[in-house]
Amino acid sequence: MDRVLAGAAGLAVWATLLCNAASLAYFLRGYVVEASRRRRRGCVARSGEDDVALRPEDEDPDHAVALAPDAVLSLELGDPTMYEAFWREVGGRAATVIRGWQAMSYVSDDAALCWFLEPELEREVRRLHRVVGNAVVDGYHLVVGTGATQLYQAAMYALSSTASGGKPVPVVSPAPYYSSYPPQTDLQLSGFYRWAGDANTFAGGERIELVCSPNNPDGAVREAVVAGGKAIHDLVYYWPQYTPITGRAAHNIMLFTVSKITGHAGTRLGWALVKDPEVARKMVYFVDRSTIGVSKESQLRATKILGVVSDAYETPPAGDSGATVPRLFDFARRRMEERWRTLRATVAASGAFSLPEETAGHCNFNKRTVTACPAFAWLRCEKEGVEDCAEFLAGHKIVARGGEQFGGDARCVRINMLDRDQVFDMLVQRLSAI
DSSP states (O other): OOOHHHHHHHHHHHHHHHHHHHHHHHHHHHHHHHHHHHHHTTTTTTOOOSSSEEOOTTOOOOTTOOTTTOOHHHHHOOOOGGHHHHHHHHHHGGGGOOTTTTOSSOOOOTSSSSTOOOHHHHHHHHHHHHHHTTTTTTTEEEESSHHHHHHHHHHHHHHHHTOOSOOEEEEEEEESOTTTTTHHTTTTTOOOEEEEETTOOOOOOEEEEEESOOTTOOOOOOOOSSSSSEEEEOOTTTTTTTTTTOOOOOOOOEEHHHHHHHSGGOOOOOEEEOOHHHHHHHHHHHHHHHHHOOOHHHHHHHHHHHHHHHHHSOOOOOOOSOOOOOOHHOOOOOOHHHHHHHHHHHHHHHSSSSSOOOOOOETTTTTTTEEOOSSSEEEOOOOTTTHHHHHHHHHTTTEEEEGGGGGGGGTTTESSEEEEEHHHHHHHHHHHHO
């Protein structure tokens, strides 16, 4: 009996030790995992070295989080997270390393009209437009801004600051128009310009017309309502993943932004192609006075990103190794075609909604006929008794921007088509259930 008791006591001791060891291992594993997550959330500079340690491209802890079945789908904004999958595939080739001593000055080129524009970025922007064939760049001045939003403000200032009459110049756009146009126009309470609503119903004389083509929210291809007047052409969606590229645009002021091309919305960078040098100088003056230029870090990152995009189309495949270089517009075109095909089938089967008619055209970039695949779905609710589609969808945990914010019908909503796959898949499931 003494030996049995002694043996049991020994087993108890060993069990306690093993339990403690397991607990310690679990604790240490949790610590290591959390530390690894913290490291992966950004680039960690290595002390004393000029380069950085980049996290593995497939280990973003925020990417693989599954949506709860009852999650609210926030599709009101145009966050282009769909592109994350492409840039993971590209990997380190798109990484940007900025050393501590780089890009410290306000000035990029003090002899240039846009003195805060990085020359490398200007080269890559002009190169990309030539590759795609969506805009004329020869004979145009390039002005860089903090997204198309700042450039829109700068263009309105440039076109209205010399206006005669001493009254604010009316700013108009055909409805449905981009919902941010009215607040962006009137935010600064400028004495030079003011929002005046729908271009189709405006009865005045002098005006500045905003021409968004393809249009946000409904994807329509547009021209100015009044030919020959002052116009700002918002062409941020005139890229081959969204619409057929039918020719090189050559308007007086054309706005573009990185976020709608590559998905890098957080970089906050856009540019304007401006024909008149005096208008370009006024736009530069506006950016100078409001933010004293544009972030050099954003410009350097955009330079690298745009270069990777153009390289994939200008550089021939390497040998017979079988390796293929990811091509941005091919990836995005396939993804958008799949999504629109799925959404149209879902809407047709439901009977509860409708979409604008599908359009197609010959694309000079793709060298074939392609359908338009807008970045947003302009969805109309056809259910009897539903007057506010945004409110109706909110009841099904789908958050969309209501049509009245675009100067349109409250029975319509704008839905972001550029979110992650899991969000889009759940959107389709919920629309099917309705």
